Amino acid sequence: MIFSTDDDFNLEKIATSGQCFRWEKITGGYRILHDKYALIIKEKSEGRFEILADQDEFNAIWKEYLDLDENYAEIRKRIDANDKFLLAAAESEKGIRILRQDPFETLISFIISQNKNIPAIEKSVFLLTRYCGGEKRDALGEVYYPFPTPEKIANLDDKILTDCKLGYRVPYVKRAAQDYCEGKINFDKLKKMSSDNAIKELQKLYGVGLKVASCISLFGLHHLNAFPKDVWVKRILEEFYKDGYPYEKYSPYNGVYQQYAFAYYRKLATKMN
Numbered sequence: 001m002i003f004s005t006d007d008d009f010n011l012e013k014i015a016t017s018g019q020c021f022r023w024e025k026i027t028g029g030y031r032i033l034h035d036k037y038a039l040i041i042k043e044k045s046e047g048r049f050e051i052l053a054d055q056d057e058f059n060a061i062w063k064e065y066l067d068l069d070e071n072y073a074e075i076r077k078r079i080d081a082n083d084k085f086l087l088a089a090a091e092s093e094k095g096i097r098i099l100r101q102d103p104f105e106t107l108i109s110f111i112i113s114q115n116k117n118i119p120a121i122e123k124s125v126f127l128l129t130r131y132c133g134g135e136k137r138d139a140l141g142e143v144y145y146p147f148p149t150p151e152k153i154a155n156l157d158d159k160i161l162t163d164c165k166l167g168y169r170v171p172y173v174k175r176a177a178q179d180y181c182e183g184k185i186n187f188d189k190l191k192k193m194s195s196d197n198a199i200k201e202l203q204k205l206y207g208v209g210l211k212v213a214s215c216i217s218l219f220g221l222h223h224l225n226a227f228p229k230d231v232w233v234k235r236i237l238e239e240f241y242k243d244g245y246p247y248e249k250y251s252p253y254n255g256v257y258q259q260y261a262f263a264y265y266r267k268l269a270t271k272m273n
Contacts (some may be wrong), residue, residue: 001058003041003049008072010095011043017096017263018118019219021109021125022147025149031138034065035102036140036146052139067097067222074190075253076260077251086257089264098224098260104180105147106220107205110212111172120165127164132156154179172207179205187221195223195255218255225252233258236265 011030015023015066022033029042029049039062042051051058056097076090093248113121132148152178180187187204190198195217202213211228218226227247229237237245251258 001055002044002054003051003058004070005047007068007077008094009047009049009066009097012043013093013095013263014097014099014244017093017259019215019259020099020101021113021118021122022129031142031144032065033144033147034061035105036136037061038135038136038144040139065100070097071222072097072256075256078250078253079257080246080249085236086261090249090257092267093260093263096186096256097204097262098222098256098259099202099272100222101146101219103190103220104150104218107176107180107185107216108147108153108173110170110215110219111176112166114169114207114212127154128161128166131160131164150177150180153236154169154181167170169207175206176208189219190217191223195221195226198223199226218258224255227258230262232262232265232269236261248263 005193006194007048014020015025024031024033026040026042029040030040032039042050044050051062053062072094076094081084081087104253109121109125112124112128117122126145129145129147132145132152134144134146134148135143138144153173156174158170158174166173174186190201190259193201195214198217198221199210201217202208203210208216211230214226214228217223218228229234247254
């Protein structure tokens with residue numbers, strides 16, 4: 001089927017924004033792995049995409065996942081005309097969308113992400129899906145591995161988790177899966193909370209600090225006001241917002257603006273190096 005949009009939608013910018021670790025670049029587009037599903041999507045022309053899925057599957061799964069009911073062009077228009085850095089960042093990085101990812105997958109992925117670069121995170125997540133089995137095939141007949149269920153991860157031998165290159169994160173990942181299986185994590189309840197309250201609750205989990213909890217809130221619970229602060233974002237705040245970042249003015253979309261700023265500043269830093 002063909003999907004068209006006149007809103008901000010850029011596959012590469014979404015894929016490289018640091019929010020997802022199972023987007024695989026293919027000729028002309030991407031293979032997107034989400035939970036137990038796979039989608040082949042290719043750009044045919046600006047705003048027009050070929051999707052290897054029928055309309056029912058697209059409406060049931062991918063429309064929500066890609067957050068297509070949200071208007072990101074309108075979100076960009078809310079940026080203060082005097083905020084030159086964020087205006088430039090949003091113009092450069094328009095096309096990023098905050099995906100509606102599976103909360104459990106996001107929880108495990110961002111626990112794994114601690115002190116790892118993106119290629120290393122992607123490798124560990126891939127190994128975890130492979131070791132847990134459940135081989136499936138996408139619309140092109142290629143093999144992929146669904147994200148493991150909480151029960152599978154909770155019952156994995158520690159050696160297998162170590163073989164997934166998790167290092168010191170092994171007990172964090174296992175405990176998160178066990179806590180979910182025991183009903184200690186309720187994503188539906190967390191989604192209904194404010195981002196601040198959800199982040200406080202998430203930090204009660206073993207091995208989950210403020211930055212990881214903020215990422216889970218934004219990328220797993222779709223709290224668009226969550227504002228994760230990694231090294232890059234802290235540098236942005238120090239360099240461009242010496243008098244303070246206007247969180248209240250940019251509410252409830254601080255997380256979207258953070259993504260523009262993060263992606264833009266990384267590109268600037270790469271060019272300078």
